[in-house]
Amino acid sequence: xxxxxxxxxxxxxxxxxxxxxxxxxxxxxxxxxxxxxxxxxxxxxxxxxxxxxxxxxxxxxxxxxxxxxxxxxxxxxxxxxxxxxxxxxxxxxxx
Numbered sequence: 001x002x003x004x005x006x007x008x009x010x011x012x013x014x015x016x017x018x019x020x021x022x023x024x025x026x027x028x029x030x031x032x033x034x035x036x037x038x039x040x041x042x043x044x045x046x047x048x049x050x051x052x053x054x055x056x057x058x059x060x061x062x063x064x065x066x067x068x069x070x071x072x073x074x075x076x077x078x079x080x081x082x083x084x085x086x087x088x089x090x091x092x093x094x095x
Contacts, residue, residue: 032057041065 015034022031028051035044041064048054048061 028054
């Protein structure tokens with residue numbers, strides 16, 4: 001559904017309607033699925049917090065957040081290393 005909607009340029013509209021429908025049905029599983037697939041961890045976490053008894057989805061959201069945090073930490077480390085290497089190179093260029 002998402003791929004077809006994207007091709008037609010209407011995913012946002014379809015997504016909004018779908019989310020509204022799923023919220024009325026209190027379908028936390030599919031709401032979380034949509035947000036996780038879109039990379040919207042904040043919305044997925046918010047829904048998981050409202051449906052804490054749904055342990056399967058709560059664990060999925062927690063794992064997605066953990067993975068995102070690990071990725072961000074790796075990016076930060078790589079960025080710091082690159083900055084150090086650039087500074088080192090510049091200091092060698094001056095000498």
